[in-house]
Amino acid sequence: MFSFLVRRFLQAGLVLLIVGFVAFSMFNFVGDPIDNMLGQEASQADIERLRSVLGLDQPFVVQYWKFLINALDGNFGISYRQGRPVAEIIAERAPATLELAAVSGLFAITGGIVLGIFTAIRREGFLANFIMTVSLIGVSLPTFLIGILLIYLFSVELDWLPSFGRGEVVDIGGWSTGFLTASGLKALILPSITLGLFQMTLIMRLVRSEMLEVLRQDYIRFARARGLSERAINFRHALKNTLVPVITVTGLQLGSIIAFAIITETVFQWPGVGLLFINAVQFVDIPVMAAYLILISVMFVAINLLVDVLYVAIDPRLRS
């Protein structure tokens, strides 16, 4: 088990190194950072000076190393577009995205697992079949359409909930939260549903198919042959075995919630890092793109490591 986790840690480190390299290459090869920062009219001397200030005249490996050190330090350079340190901009906007992701993640996991178990156990039931059909529409419905639909229903027609923004936020030690005001909570509802719905349907369908697969196994038939109750079979024997694969995928899904937030944030004009990123892509603001990439991957890698630890906790076969 120990070596399994060590291997996972090493792999995680490798992933981050590769991502760092991709991000660094973006800096170096996409457009000329000097041009981007100084504009067309800069003199040759200015260019040379900035080049050596930025360390661009040093060998590639040295630059990469410096980039990594800086990234570890939280220093991602200066946004081409806003002229402010990237770290500062991201820190400002991170709470909005994280709060949104947390709420919709919770929604997706609880909803997905409960509905998944229900549709698996009541495989023949009318309600289960109805949920399955609706879920397929859910998978085919692009996130942005769900958002638009919700805005149309609840903001335009019913005028119950705001169609954009975070509402009032309270600043607690540099963290701006929308959890503490009524308008902040109201503003969270539509975006969280929009963001979580797709993941919820995925988790639900996965839980269902895994559960059905497990229910076909010999040890379930044997448990039934021993006369155990359906309750014990479904929730004690089947559910635990179902969770093993579900946890991996759910972990990945949680990661993608943060990425998919880009879309939701665009639809709802939610002032988070996703909106920042999509603007950066449109204006080829490389430092912001690179920083976002690195931040997201750190988060993903952390989630994956957590999933591995959970895995070991659930599956005794990995412990020996």
Place this chain on the structure above:
Amino acid sequence: MGLLERPGYVAGGEISFKSELTSGLDADAMRKLRGKKISMIFQDPLTSLNPLLTVGAQLTETIVAHLKMSQADARERARDLLDRVGITDAEARLDQYPHQFSGGMRQRVVIALALCSEPDVIIADEPTTALDVAVQAQILDLIKELTVERQVGVILITHDMGVISDTTDRVTVMYMGEVVESGPTLQVMGKPQHEYTKSLIAAVPRPQVKLKRFSQISYGGRETRFAIEDLSRNWPEYSNQPGKPLLSVSNLKKRFPISRSIIPGRTKWLTVVDDVSFDIMPGEVFGVVGESGSGKSTLARVISGLHDLDDGKVMFDGNVVNDPSDREAQDRFRREIQMIFQDPFSSLNPRMRVMDIIAEPIRHHKLLVGGNIKQRVDELLDQVGLGTSAAAKFPHEFSGGQRQRISIARALATQPRFLICDEPTSALDVSIQAQILNILKDLQEYLGLTMLFISHDMPVVRQMCDRVAVMRGGKLLEVQKTDDLFENPQTAYTRELLDLMPHLDGLSQEGLELQ
């Protein structure tokens, strides 16, 4: 058991237990009966246990469900049960997970689970098919003991005539969903009345005497003719040097990494074939027997060149096999050595037509061109008794025995001198096995094919081989003429293997052709 899954359903009839009708009982009543009165043992101990729950948890859970008692009492009872089914150190074992038990031990746990509720009847569905011979014998002994000790009835469902004749008191023979014969085991085995039972019994390989051929009593399925005369007509004459072995294996070694390490020296290796040497003379059938894990299949794959060897030498007809510098010898070797595999379901590419399967070796070695290939394939299909219409079909349209005939046709397509048979019949029913073994006997007799015959089945080996090597743990224990080996084994292990064979004493001798 009321566990039939859709689309199966009970078409009609009645099942009664202790004079009470159980068919038609509702789900709840059935559950009370299940486990409580009737218990079940499944075929595969690997999949019958929940991998994520400890053995103790699964036992106590079942005990509590049936006998109202406290967790602590149930645990004590679980420990006693494990102890009873022959698991040592039961107390510690209770807290272990199924993957920490070996296959035989798991089947013991499954039996303990079946005993939890003190049932009156246990249904055992092929309980030992997935196990090694030695373990199989132990499990069957355990079941026999328990029936006497606990006064439980056991319904044993199996295809294995040896298990039936050595274990059961009464037997019912079924064919295509119908009971054809029923009665005390000794009587059914010794004086079978129904033609199907007779054909089954006649096809059982006998451990005591070598037969010329398996008897051809057949029932139901049409006996398909194997046209050996046609095949031998244009078979090439290979010139064998008299007195020299055709295949010679010396000091062969093969090892596999069991845990890889980045540091080269730290990789752990398992030696699967360890310093094995033997010669096979032209026209001889050379058997290799051993339990699973003895390295016999790996040996076959190393000789055929599917695996590289780590040390030693394999010589075929005077040339070193798999010498990459000698393309021509390698090509010749690929033509002259062919193999028949164990599993008729995986040895044929399911997405290729039979025509292409059999033609592939001919095309690859450019033995024939154009329409001659089609003609050759048709001939081969006729000769193995399938008919030319088989060429356009896919493998899934054939039964296991027919597929094994396709395999044989593919192996014969290059007109080889040497045939490696890796458990060629262990996946087949006993009557089909007899047909395939007869074909192999014919190939050896009429075409003079030399064979390496790998098997775990001692009676089959006795029927097929001229000489036999016994393998265990990668080492060759002894090599003897077949009759000598069976009459006068030299090692304790061989004696043990022979003791584990089914005795089949009372089996009818009707229709046997003695040599």
Place this chain on the structure above:
Amino acid sequence: MTNTTSSKPLSSWQQAWQSDLAWKFRHSPIAVVSLVITVLLVLSAVFAPLVAPYNPFDPGSLNLMNGFTAPLTPNAFTGDEFLLGTDDQGRDVFSTILYGMRISLFVGFAAVTLGLLIGVTLGLIAGYFGGWIDAVIMRIADVQLTFPSILVAMLIFGVAKGFTPVEYRDEVAIWVLVIAIGLSDWVQFARVVRGATLVEVNKEYVQAAKLIGRSAWSIIFGHILRNVLSPVLVIATISLALAIIAEATLSFLGAGAPPTQPSLGTLIRVGQGFLFSGEWWILLFPSVTLLSLALAVNLLGDWLRDALNPKLK
């Protein structure tokens, strides 16, 4: 597995028609309807110039006066009627949808083909050869899988945008989309094909082919490939739906098809601007088209997966 030696062999077409898959298909109304809808949508997109009443990108046929005409209502100034109304510039919504679907479908098919070719080839190689080749390919796949494909596509799009001079950006945008979505998509194919190949490689027919003397490549492409195709077919179908959605999403976010070549996503992006002002048709019809297309393809993929997986009843 029945004994059918005496029956006559069937032609390929008869065999296809009588296969289990075709039988299951004919007995699944959802599958039939989905296929009909998909085929209809694909055909009307391919033949858009013939089907569409107007060419929305021909400035000559446009009349700004026709702007914001509601569906099936005569325009207040010109009296022209449009089936699904017009947008702000007086373009027929029905025609823009047909032309937009063309772009969406083209990007979808091209991206899936690209992902499939890369993924299947790498998956076969990784599964067959194993060892360090497998390790390298699958590590790359793992790393990429850590990131949602939409994000990968966006990054590729952003980087490609940085590389291309401003004046060419619109021209190459469609191809950048294809590459971005295709490259973000190969991992699914590679993982599944590798898994299936690992199973096939251990089957005895592969060993039989090795014994005959066949080379690695002829075994991979002659024997194994045809046995791993059914999961590939399922993934390709589901990927097509996902690619269409991904394209729409990227275009909606403004990181996709340019306004000069609007795809369904671009149309929705434009239509969203009129959500509050009451011109609902500009948004609704492209959205419904996109949903029907994605849903029909998804249903097909879902049905295929169940039909090709014997374990699921």
